[in-house]
Amino acid sequence: MKYIAILDYDHLDHTFFMKSFSEAMGQQRGCTGIIIHADSNYTERLIQTGMMRVDAVMRSTRDLNHRIVALLADSGVSGVGVNGFQKRLIQISGKEVTVDHEWIEARPAGTHLILSNLVWDTLHRKIVPLPLRTLAEALGEQLKIETVIAFPANDVKDPAVTGNRKAKEVKKQKKLIELLPRELIPPPKNTYLGNADAFGKLPDKGGLQPVL
Secondary structure, eight states: OEEEEEEOHHHHTOHHHHHHHHHHHHHOOSOEEEEEEOOOTHHHHHHTTTOOHHHHHHHHHHHHHHHHHHHHHHTTOOEEEEETTGGGOEEEETTEEEEOHHHHHTSOTTOEEEEESEEEETTTTEEEEOOHHHHHHHHHHHHTOOOEEEOOGGGOOOHHHHTOOOSOHHHHHHHHHHHSOGGGOSOOTTEEEOOHHHHHTTTOOTTOEEOO
16 A cells, blocks of 8 residues: 655654654555655754754754654664655646656655655755645655545544544534644645554554545
8 A cells, every 4th residue: 555644843743643653654564655744843943053944944854854764763664764855856846846756666665755845946946845735745646646644733532533434524524624734734635634543554544534
């Protein structure tokens, strides 16, 4: 099973969640994931040392990429970390996003890709951060991946997230959107919401709920 999982700003700075996330990935069977991320509150701590914001965002994002790879390795998960601008994997030109799908798909099955949102802007010839929802949609469309996984804001364990299918559909969808991290509203196409426990059961998607 192929999937895209989004680590948003708040979850990246949540030590307990990140540990649960890495352990969940170690429990998956037959899955190849692309884990995308941006920066976290680590950026603000760098700014407090006197670093300019644009430099702090770059430093924070790249450092987090290394940390995620190391964290996954501690749980026995094989992952390759890369920033989107490296090898020109992800490029933007105006509103158009181009993905080097050949390089991404050439990695061995079962090897997860940890990909940051720092991409190459071909018009301005510089590295820029791309919104996570935009990156997720581009990857999903160009790599034909139909499962994008997000985690509820504040790691709320809500019945609607963990599989209560008896609620009315309209109320359930409203509830799910309210649980999305703020940078993922509106949600990317094919987004599912679930906690770390449900994430660890992949390829069984029974514990995930589609967000329309």
